[in-house]
Amino acid sequence: MTDAAPVAAAGRQRLTPRLVAIMLYARRSCFPPKRWLALLMPCVGALLFGLLARAIDLPRDRAFANVAAEGIFSLAMPITALIIGDSVLGAEVRAGTFHFTWLTPAPRWQIVVGRWITGSAVAMVTIAPASALAAVVAGSTRSAGAAYVASAVGSVAYVALFIAIGCITRRTAVWALTLVFLVERLLGEALTGIAQLSPTWESRAIFVGLIDNPPARLIRDGIPAGADAVVRLAVVAAAALALAVFRMKRMRLSGASD
Amino acid sequence: MTDHPLPPEAVHGTVPPDQFDPAFVADATVEARDVSVWFGPKVALSELSCSFGAGVSGLLGPNGAGKTTLMRAITGLTRVNEGSVLVEGRNPRTDRQVHHRMALVPEDEAVPPGLTARQFVRYIADLRQVADRSAPDAALGEVGLLDAADRRVDTFSKGMRQRTKIAAALVCDPRVLVLDEPLNGADPVQRAHLIALFRRLGAAGRTVIVSSHVLNEVERMAERVIVLVHGRLAAAGSHRAIRDAMDDTPRHVLVRCDDGRRLGSALVGLAAVTGLTFDPKRDGLVVQTLQARELAAALPRLARDASIRLHEVRPLDDSLESLFRELVR
Numbered sequence: 001m002t003d004a005a006p007v008a009a010a011g012r013q014r015l016t017p018r019l020v021a022i023m024l025y026a027r028r029s030c031f032p033p034k035r036w037l038a039l040l041m042p043c044v045g046a047l048l049f050g051l052l053a054r055a056i057d058l059p060r061d062r063a064f065a066n067v068a069a070e071g072i073f074s075l076a077m078p079i080t081a082l083i084i085g086d087s088v089l090g091a092e093v094r095a096g097t098f099h100f101t102w103l104t105p106a107p108r109w110q111i112v113v114g115r116w117i118t119g120s121a122v123a124m125v126t127i128a129p130a131s132a133l134a135a136v137v138a139g140s141t142r143s144a145g146a147a148y149v150a151s152a153v154g155s156v157a158y159v160a161l162f163i164a165i166g167c168i169t170r171r172t173a174v175w176a177l178t179l180v181f182l183v184e185r186l187l188g189e190a191l192t193g194i195a196q197l198s199p200t201w202e203s204r205a206i207f208v209g210l211i212d213n214p215p216a217r218l219i220r221d222g223i224p225a226g227a228d229a230v231v232r233l234a235v236v237a238a239a240a241l242a243l244a245v246f247r248m249k250r251m252r253l254s255g256a257s258d
Numbered sequence: 259m260t261d262h263p264l265p266p267e268a269v270h271g272t273v274p275p276d277q278f279d280p281a282f283v284a285d286a287t288v289e290a291r292d293v294s295v296w297f298g299p300k301v302a303l304s305e306l307s308c309s310f311g312a313g314v315s316g317l318l319g320p321n322g323a324g325k326t327t328l329m330r331a332i333t334g335l336t337r338v339n340e341g342s343v344l345v346e347g348r349n350p351r352t353d354r355q356v357h358h359r360m361a362l363v364p365e366d367e368a369v370p371p372g373l374t375a376r377q378f379v380r381y382i383a384d385l386r387q388v389a390d391r392s393a394p395d396a397a398l399g400e401v402g403l404l405d406a407a408d409r410r411v412d413t414f415s416k417g418m419r420q421r422t423k424i425a426a427a428l429v430c431d432p433r434v435l436v437l438d439e440p441l442n443g444a445d446p447v448q449r450a451h452l453i454a455l456f457r458r459l460g461a462a463g464r465t466v467i468v469s470s471h472v473l474n475e476v477e478r479m480a481e482r483v484i485v486l487v488h489g490r491l492a493a494a495g496s497h498r499a500i501r502d503a504m505d506d507t508p509r510h511v512l513v514r515c516d517d518g519r520r521l522g523s524a525l526v527g528l529a530a531v532t533g534l535t536f537d538p539k540r541d542g543l544v545v546q547t548l549q550a551r552e553l554a555a556a557l558p559r560l561a562r563d564a565s566i567r568l569h570e571v572r573p574l575d576d577s578l579e580s581l582f583r584e585l586v587r
Contacts, residue, residue, distance in 0.1 A: 015384070015387055015389060016384040018384060018385055018387070020384075021381055021384035021385055022385070024381075025370070025373070025381045028372050028373055028377065029370040029371060029372045029373050031372075032371045032372050092370075095368050096364075096366045096368040097368050097369060097370045099335055099362070099364065100370065100378075100381075100382065100426065101385065102335070103333055103334075103335065103357055103360075103361070103362055104357050104382065104385035104386050105354050105355060105357045105358045105385070105386060105387075106354075106385045107354065108354075249352070250337075252335075252336065252337060253335050253336075
């Protein structure tokens, strides 16, 4: 072992980029079978919301739009993103295995971004298609694309937020649910300033901006819609990731038994 | 520290550290100066100063002595509240470059789920940008896990997990290797193998810091020992210096048995016993000795010959409790 050649000085063999290594690790290690099962539950919930839309006595598109706004973007999507965001960082910190990554020279931004990319990819293949499928189940096939995009963009922002929360506190779930239901839902309902930074409200706005003749009650003044909302959520995600990188410097990591 | 029973050659005193202080080494790669760490009201380390250099150094102390906290502070996992820790002149908490040259094997059993041993070690190699693609397999071979390299780490036994973590630490050929109770769960053959490995690394000029609460284990692998008790430095130096120091220190041992009068009579005849009193509060004999090892060896024999049942044998000198316990063992 003492002859092992560290660092890129040897240079003859191709190195796996750290970012790629972190992404592969997060995919393999952060999503064991049980967690995939946990992820399926809110996705099934999204499909049930699609079924529920069929029971509403409105044109299919309008019925789905209402259900998607209140059920999928406000409940199923944040919960799925919470499971994903916690899995890629917070759960590992609590399990006492994160220091294997932390105690390497990998730049902190790569640790955060690599995990965020993996988490976002998982969201793309879970809640985003489930939202689109919910539109199909609801009989509003035309809304499927909008539901996919809105759900994907909202999840990506949420995953970044929940990674940041995982860097700040060990009680990721408690603080994440507080953020979603008390701050976003309750305060965001009353204060447009909060809604403007809320993935729930912004993903609703993206969805509303992408469908034809959205219900008037879903259009909220002061909230950017369509592409503007995508940009807004990109800013939220970037700020959350920057916060996570900043916090990672100050993390006090302890073992699982501590 | 000034009232410590051990003599100056084995004890880090309150004097400023210098070349004669056994807690410090020349050409130190790891240096802790006046380090204090506390978690709320609990003080884990208190004004601890010591250094480590090339070779194997043992960190010895009972559970809760602060060994793990010191190791975490050395690797930057734990922020020190006061004082400083430097690894090759750099702060491990803030300078990520330190981790190119340092690796930790934590005591926790936790391992990343879903990965095989090879995937795990390769992941660490990738993060450390180890160019040699055969290094992960070489590291697994060093700890005797090559045959199990494609098995999932979370299905491993405690000893195998520990060895996997050692392989992950070795994969980048670190100059500073910090091992927290690395022999936990290892069978006797593996223990011997790992001890030989650590000694080899130390002989190759690596700084190897190994913690344990088993004196005999540390003795087999480390040339130098740092003893921590209650977050403070209790002793430092070679085993011989510490053992000699202990031998010269009067020690009080509580002995409870079913016939104190007869055992007391028998003990008086022992050369190792320098004093004997009956403590009614503790309901036992308090034996004073300068030769703890001899007493430890003689006491069970004495009791057996006299058909006396021993209920408790316990040192009363807290600062040496762990060392004494090990000697008695």
